[in-house]
Amino acid sequence: xxxxxxxxxxxxxxxxxxxxxxxxxxxxxxxxxxxxxxxxxxxxxxxxxxxxxxxxxxxxxxxxxxxxxxxxxxxxxxxxxxxxxxxxxxxxxxxxxxxxxxxxxxxxxxxxxxxxxxxxxxxxxxxxxxxxxxxxxxxxxxxxxxxxxxxxxxxxxxxxxxxxxxxxxxxxxxxxxxxxxxxxxxxxxxxxxxxxxxxxxxxxxxxxxxxxxxxxxxxxxxxxxxxxxxxxxxxxxxxxxxxxxxxxxxxxxxxxxxxxxxxxxxxxxxxxxxxxxxxxxxxxxxxxxxxx
Numbered sequence: 001x002x003x004x005x006x007x008x009x010x011x012x013x014x015x016x017x018x019x020x021x022x023x024x025x026x027x028x029x030x031x032x033x034x035x036x037x038x039x040x041x042x043x044x045x046x047x048x049x050x051x052x053x054x055x056x057x058x059x060x061x062x063x064x065x066x067x068x069x070x071x072x073x074x075x076x077x078x079x080x081x082x083x084x085x086x087x088x089x090x091x092x093x094x095x096x097x098x099x100x101x102x103x104x105x106x107x108x109x110x111x112x113x114x115x116x117x118x119x120x121x122x123x124x125x126x127x128x129x130x131x132x133x134x135x136x137x138x139x140x141x142x143x144x145x146x147x148x149x150x151x152x153x154x155x156x157x158x159x160x161x162x163x164x165x166x167x168x169x170x171x172x173x174x175x176x177x178x179x180x181x182x183x184x185x186x187x188x189x190x191x192x193x194x195x196x197x198x199x200x201x202x203x204x205x206x207x208x209x210x211x212x213x214x215x216x217x218x219x220x221x222x223x224x225x226x227x228x229x230x231x232x233x234x235x236x237x238x239x240x241x242x243x244x245x246x247x248x249x250x251x252x253x254x255x256x257x258x259x260x261x262x263x264x265x266x267x268x269x270x271x272x273x274x275x276x277x278x279x280x281x282x283x284x285x286x287x288x289x290x291x292x
Contacts, residue, residue, distance in 0.1 A: 001084050003076075003091045007099070007139050010092045014053070014140050023050035027142035027169075029133065032056040033073040033187035034082050037177035041146040042086045044174060053140050054083055055092040057099065061107075062128030073190055092140065099135060108134045110164070113157045116251050117244055117265060118276065129154055130161050137167050145169050150176045150184045152263055152278045153251060176277070178204065184277045191273040199237035200270045206231035206243075207279040210264050214281045219257045221245035224264060224281075232268055241267035241274065248280060257281050 004010045017023050026049030028041045045052045056079055063069035080091055107127055113119070114126035137145065145162075147155045155173045162171055177185045182204035183197070192200055206228040213227050225243045232240050246253055248261040265278035 001080070001088055001091065003080060003093055005094055005098065007094060010053075010090070010094075010139050011141075013090060014142075017051050018141060021050075024144070025049060025051045025053060025140065025142040027136070027140050027145045028052070028054045029136050029145065029147075030054060030056055030079075031058045031072065031187065032076065032079050033190065034079045035185050035187065035189075037148055037150065037185040039082065039086060040174060040177050041148060042083065042088060044172065045144065045146050046087060049144055051089045052087070053090045053092060053142065054088050055094075055136055055140070057092075057094055057132070057136075059099075059128055059132045060096060061100070061131055062125050064122055064124065067122070068188075068191075073187060092136075099132070107131045108161065108165075110157050110160050113153065113160055113251050116153070116246060116253070117242065118153050118267070121241060121267060126154070126157055130157060133158055133161060134165065134167075137162070137169055142169050144172055146172045146174065148176065149173055150186065150277065152248075152265060156249065156251060182208075184275070186275060188273055188275060192270060196237055196271045196273065199235050200275060202232055202235040202238050203266060203268060203275055203277040206266060207264060207277060211279050211281065214257060221254050221257060221262070224257070228264060228266060232266065237270055239269040241269065245281070248282075259283075 017025055026045030028045055030038050058072050060069055076093055083091055108130040109127050110130050119126050147158060159171045162169055179185060181201045183200050209231050210224045210228040214224060218224060224245055229240060229243045232238050243266040245262050245264050248263045254262055261280055261282040263278050264281055267274060267276045
């Protein structure tokens, strides 16, 4: 496994793989602090691609001024050791100036999808996400790029970005990976103490309660939101940011969950840590949803 810090070196390697070796590149972009959800993406990339590239870059442009950029966990040695065990071929770990030179002045925005939910809660966040993903896809030029459903709005935005800007990359989105408790895996879970970690399972419990109500025949979005919110509000350590039901593709808010799949998503603070989670509401999932 080679660790690459320079964009020109990464571009040269990727170019050689595509042109001379004619092998498929799978790409997993991360901000490090790797956990099982990241490794699930790596395993899928390894299964269907000849070469696997993982990027580790804590992107300053997707953090707001009051957010946790400076304390976001960073341990390249640990992350690289984990990736070596999964036969990753290249780790692209550039410094900030390698990605954003001092005179950097170009940004990418995906209109519409950037303005709801996380976009409304974190102004500028998705412009930062779209910008870094566009840069990384241009550098690595992968055949497949792998993302997780936990960041469902981000995944939808990246699909739109790839389509609209004609990147020759297929976006693969894998299901949410959860701890045994049901808590969605996230690098920010490291911020939780033991009491907060126990309390954080309430996010998944709220989603399960809403899903169960949907499959029992409740299709009114406002009622589903209230069901999930009531579960969250019973947890003393939780402070609700939002609960929303949106079209699973366009992210437009819906009044009724009808024939098209919808996404119920939520954000809540557990102590000082903001967590997000989501679940699909879709008719053909009825048999698979367990009631809480």
